[in-house]
Amino acid sequence: MILKFYYDLLSQPSRAIYILLKTWNIPFEKKIINLKNLDQYTPEFERINPYKKVPVIEHNGFNLAESVGITRYICREFKVDDHWYPSDSKKQAKVDEYLEWQHLNTRLHCATYFLVKYLNPLMRGKPLNSEKVAELESRMSNCLDIIENVWLKDKPFLTGNTISVADVFCACELEQPRMAGYDPKKGRPRLTAWMEKVVTETSPHFQEAHKFLNQIAAQQPPPKL
Numbered sequence: 001m002i003l004k005f006y007y008d009l010l011s012q013p014s015r016a017i018y019i020l021l022k023t024w025n026i027p028f029e030k031k032i033i034n035l036k037n038l039d040q041y042t043p044e045f046e047r048i049n050p051y052k053k054v055p056v057i058e059h060n061g062f063n064l065a066e067s068v069g070i071t072r073y074i075c076r077e078f079k080v081d082d083h084w085y086p087s088d089s090k091k092q093a094k095v096d097e098y099l100e101w102q103h104l105n106t107r108l109h110c111a112t113y114f115l116v117k118y119l120n121p122l123m124r125g126k127p128l129n130s131e132k133v134a135e136l137e138s139r140m141s142n143c144l145d146i147i148e149n150v151w152l153k154d155k156p157f158l159t160g161n162t163i164s165v166a167d168v169f170c171a172c173e174l175e176q177p178r179m180a181g182y183d184p185k186k187g188r189p190r191l192t193a194w195m196e197k198v199v200t201e202t203s204p205h206f207q208e209a210h211k212f213l214n215q216i217a218a219q220q221p222p223p224k225l
Helices: 010-024 042-049 067-077 087-102 107-124 130-151 163-182 189-202 205-209 211-218
Strands: 004-008 028-032 054-057 062-065
Touching: 004 010, 010 042, 010 062, 010 067, 010 087, 010 107, 010 163, 010 189, 054 067, 062 067, 067 163, 067 205, 087 107, 087 163, 107 130, 130 163, 130 189, 163 189, 163 211, 189 205
Parallel strands: 004 028
Antiparallel strands: 004 054, 054 062
16 A cells, blocks of 8 residues: 655655655655645544644554654665665664754754744744844754764764765754755855755755745745844
C-alpha cells in the first residue's frame, strides 16, 4: 500500500521529509494540509492526527506523527542508503544526537524568531516588539554560531563525512528565518559551504520544496521594527 504523506511545505519538518522521500525515490500520495487555511483543525484531519499538526504519514493503516519518528520509521521500512540513518550503533547515535539537540536549539530558536518577527505581525496585524525580536535574534545567532563552530568545526556534514537525515532537518530549519529577512549564512563560511553541499546532495528536491519559501523571502519584506 502506498505511503500517504500529509504536509505543508511552509512547515520545516514537512519540507525535510518531503525532500527525503523524493531523494530516496519512495513513492507517496500527496495529502496537502493548508496551514494558512487551518486545514489542520478539520475533523477529518483530527482523525488522522489528534495533535492537529503536520507532518503525518499513513502506511498500511498505521498512522504516525512527529517528523523524527516518521523518518526513523521510513528508514526501517524502506530501502534507504545506510549513510542517511546508519545501522552502525555509534554512527546512528551521532545522528540521533543532533536530532535530539535540535528541538531546544535549531528548531526552537529559528522557528520562534520567524513566528515573532514575521508570522504573528502578519496574521494578527500587531506591531513588533523590537526588544523581543532583538532578544530572539541574539539567541538564534548564538545557536547558529554553535552549528558553525562546533557541529561543523572539523567535518563537512553535521555528523560525519557523508550527508545524513540530520543535515536535511537542520537545513530546512535554517531556511525559515529568511522569510523574516535574516540570512543565517552571513558571516558563517562553514555553514555556507555545508548548506551548498546539502542542496547539491538533494537537488532538485531541496529547491522544489523551498520554491514557495524563496518567493516569500524575495517578494514580501518582513514587517519593519
